[in-house]
Amino acid sequence: MKTNKVKILLLAMLAGLILLTGCTPTQTVKTAETVKKDTSWMFNDIVDATFVKAHIAVPMPKNVMMIDARPYKGKYAKGHIPGAVSIPFSQFDKKTNLLPKDKNTLLIYYCEGVKCKLSHKSAKKAVKLGYTNVKVYAKGYPEWISLKGNYGSYDAEHVAKLIEDNNAVIVDARPLKTKFVKGHIPTALSIPFSQFDTLKGKLPRDLNTPVVFYCGGLKCKLSHKSAAKALALGYTNVKVFDKGYPEWKKIYGASNKTMQVKAGTEEGSIDLELFKSIIANNPDSIMLIDVRDADEFAQGSFKTAINIPVEDLESKIKSFPTDKPIVFVCATGARSGEAFYMTKDVREALKDVYYVEAQIDFKADGKFEIKKSI
């Protein structure tokens, strides 16, 4: 009887063991099958950031094209790898004309990271078109922008939005006399790359302020070199506008279409708050003329102001540049107002002319106080 009980117990244990050993492998296989990802959507030639860095340059080599497959407005315009061409996957068929004629050109597609399929789908389409050297930078823009020393590029319309919102410092890295004075993006500061080290003090004190560098377009290196220097100085939000001034001019014209100087309540006067903001953030975006006498000017004025006493102004009006708004200042608005009407009378075609209708108290230490006129 006792032997039977032992036998039953042993049999039960054996059965349990068989069940255990029999079930466990089956369960493991099922788990692996569940976890296994479907990678069939992925392109077969994936590259990393090192490969991308080794192949792109400014200007972009003729046998390389970096292609952003993300939507233009929501993604590309707000930040892309410098030099990349925008061919959103949704418009691939419509924009095949943007692809290079040489089918052996290295095409590197990217989009919004490892889960984004747009670059992979675009790459497959490119292969179908006959391109023989197609890669996908799968980690895409999110990784690119997170890597030390890298920076993104904006498109013109995003730069215009930043200017409108007064949300970034725009820096023109081209030479001052031969390029900047002939035309530049409104509100831009002139810090030619060749003078970066001596003029870097013009950059904002707050290292987290967004700073956007631009120069003469996709073949120009100056904005990139300046961006690298700004990053080295510790600026945390550095971007370039890679298509630069030629693109800006093409879209918005040489004149200022996006930034109109807001007029104040008196005819010809500049909005006082706007004037204060310009002086604080972008004093170089206007031509500031102090029309007080030379002795008054010598005792203190705005840093970017030039002195032309109102008595000497008339003969100089014809030579005023037209690439940026002209703003006259004095101590009370009386002489600057006179300067405004004189300019309108002598050179009617000059539209962007204003004066500051306010009491300005210039201090000896370079500071000043602006009060609304009574």
Added chain:
Amino acid sequence: MFKKNMASLMVMIFILVSFSMAFASEGPGGNDRKGKYTYRKVFKACAKTGEVESATPKISPADKTMGQWQEIFENKNFDEFGCKDNWTELPDKDVLDIYSYFYNHASDSPSPATCK
């Protein structure tokens, strides 16, 4: 009774202050900034004809009171300035602007003109 009198007094003071403020801010209504330029322009043109020696006007708004300028401009009596022809040729709007410049920067105005 005392409260009533106080309330009446306050109302009176309020009316008086408002009245004087309204009149104090009342001026000719032209553009004094433009008037300053036009006034100088008149003399520049006048100097070219040789009627006056200097193109810089000698009379300043601070030379008289608001009341005195009011009398001169309302009567259009510009003899003191000279350059009669130039004054005659001026459109009414320009005269009003010059009047505003003189009135707003008269010696007893809140912001009398300096020589600048």
